[in-house]
Amino acid sequence: MSDMFSIGANAIQQYRHSLTTVSNNIANLNTEGYSRQVSNVSESAPVEKGNIFLGTGARLEGVVRSYDQFTEGSLRNSNSDLETQQPQVKYANRIIDLMGSQTAGLSSALDQFFASAAELSTDPASVTTRGGFLRDADVLASRFRELAGGLSAIDKETRAELNKQVATMNTLTEQMALVNKQLARKSTAQKQPPGLLDQRDAILRDMSAVTRVHVTEQASGQVSVRLGSSGGTPLVEPTGATMLGIEFSESDPGRIDLIANPYGDPEVTSTVSSGALGGLMSLRSQTLTPAMDSFDRL
Numbered sequence: 001m002s003d004m005f006s007i008g009a010n011a012i013q014q015y016r017h018s019l020t021t022v023s024n025n026i027a028n029l030n031t032e033g034y035s036r037q038v039s040n041v042s043e044s045a046p047v048e049k050g051n052i053f054l055g056t057g058a059r060l061e062g063v064v065r066s067y068d069q070f071t072e073g074s075l076r077n078s079n080s081d082l083e084t085q086q087p088q089v090k091y092a093n094r095i096i097d098l099m100g101s102q103t104a105g106l107s108s109a110l111d112q113f114f115a116s117a118a119e120l121s122t123d124p125a126s127v128t129t130r131g132g133f134l135r136d137a138d139v140l141a142s143r144f145r146e147l148a149g150g151l152s153a154i155d156k157e158t159r160a161e162l163n164k165q166v167a168t169m170n171t172l173t174e175q176m177a178l179v180n181k182q183l184a185r186k187s188t189a190q191k192q193p194p195g196l197l198d199q200r201d202a203i204l205r206d207m208s209a210v211t212r213v214h215v216t217e218q219a220s221g222q223v224s225v226r227l228g229s230s231g232g233t234p235l236v237e238p239t240g241a242t243m244l245g246i247e248f249s250e251s252d253p254g255r256i257d258l259i260a261n262p263y264g265d266p267e268v269t270s271t272v273s274s275g276a277l278g279g280l281m282s283l284r285s286q287t288l289t290p291a292m293d294s295f296d297r298l
Contacts, residue, residue, distance in 0.1 A: 007057035014041050017060050033202035035065040037194050065194045069217065072201060076208035076215070083209045084279040087161065091154055092287050098150045099291070106298075109143040112136045151292050158280055158288065159248060162256065165277045166246045169210045173225070173241035176203050180222045180238050189221035197221055207235075211275035233260045233269040244269070254289035256281050 018039040028034040040061040046053040099105055116133040123129055179200050186192050200223065207213050207225065213235065214226040225236035235242050245262025249255040258269045258277075272278045 003054070003056070007055070010044075010057045010059075014039075014058050014060055017063075021063055033198050033205075035067055035194065035198050035201070037063050038066055039063050062190060063194060064190060065197060067197070067201075072204075073215065076205055077212060079205060079208045080212040080274040080278075083276045084274045084282070087158070087276060087279040088283050088287070091158060091283050094154060095151070095287060095291055098147060098154075106140075106143055106147065109136075109140045113140045147295060151288070151295060154288060155253065155284075155292070158284055162246055162277065162280050165210050165280065166244050166258070169207065169235075169277070170243050172203055172207045172210070173235050173243070176200070176207070176223070176225065176236045177241040179203065180236065183221045184238065186220060188219055189217075192221045209275060211272050211277040227269055228272065228274075233267075252289075253292065254285035256284065 018041070021037050021039045025036050040063070041058050042061050044056040044059045046055050048054075100107075102108055113136045116129075116136040120126075120129045120133045179196065182196060183192060183200070189197065200221065204213065204215055204223070204225070212228055214228065214230050214232060216224040216226075216230075218224070218238070222238045223236065224234070224238065226232040226234055233242070235244075242260050243262065245259040245266070247257040247259060249257075258272055260267045260269045272281060
């Protein structure tokens with residue numbers, strides 16, 4: 001009877017722990033980055049009584065996250081692809097609005113300038129016609145100055161945004177290195193606090209928003225992070241993190257070099273093509289720089 005009572009009491013404890021886990025899941029329903037947790041219960045070792053084995057109930061193995069590594073990796077890649085489009089759409093639309101505007105664009109001013117020139121050619125002695133031509137020429141020159149100022153402003157904003165994204169990545173890599181140190185205290189991921197693993201994955205998702213990253217998870221839950229692909233520049237290792245810097249070419253505005261370890265042994269990193277950082281680089285090389293070059297030729 002005592003065995004029956006002890007098994008029943010132990011079962012009540014297991015159900016209590018499971019209900020606590022469910023309550024925690026409900027309480028964190030709207031918590032950003034929280035992963036649903038599950039109580040893992042397994043059979044306790046039976047005891048031998050003569051020629052038979054009697055069950056001794058169940059035991060709580062631990063509380064683990066409902067987590068799929070493949071799904072998490074796909075989410076990070078999709079996040080990178082989405083963030084790639086944001087700066088391209090934002091700044092490309094500004095360039096289009098700037099160049100095609102009826103009030104600030106060149107088309108209407110050029111049409112009016114050549115119309116005034118044609119009218120002046122028919123009566124060069126007319127003071128009124130000469131005045132109108134000079135007025136329209138001044139309007140055209142003013143439009144050129146406004147467009148040059150607008151393109152220059154976009155150039156400065158994108159440079160500032162690139163510096164901001166690099167600073168964000170450096171902050172995230174430092175945070176990831178600190179999380180790796182905490183994860184090193186346990187030998188397996190199953191023994192890690194679920195909240196710490198949630199924090200790790202939230203940082204990785206934020207990193208993927210800046211640029212695509214390749215993540216390798218170790219048995220302890222620690223991660224190694226590389227830039228872009230498995231052969232990319234190491235950003236985070238279990239032993240520490242690598243800082244990034246950025247260099248702009250004054251002679252070629254479309255050329256941007258991402259530098260690893262800029263304050264030690266600097267090295268140009270592998271190509272960045274996705275995330276907010278990749279989107280900004282693509283915008284400058286494929287849209288902004290050609291627009292500025294065409295405007296300068298005009």
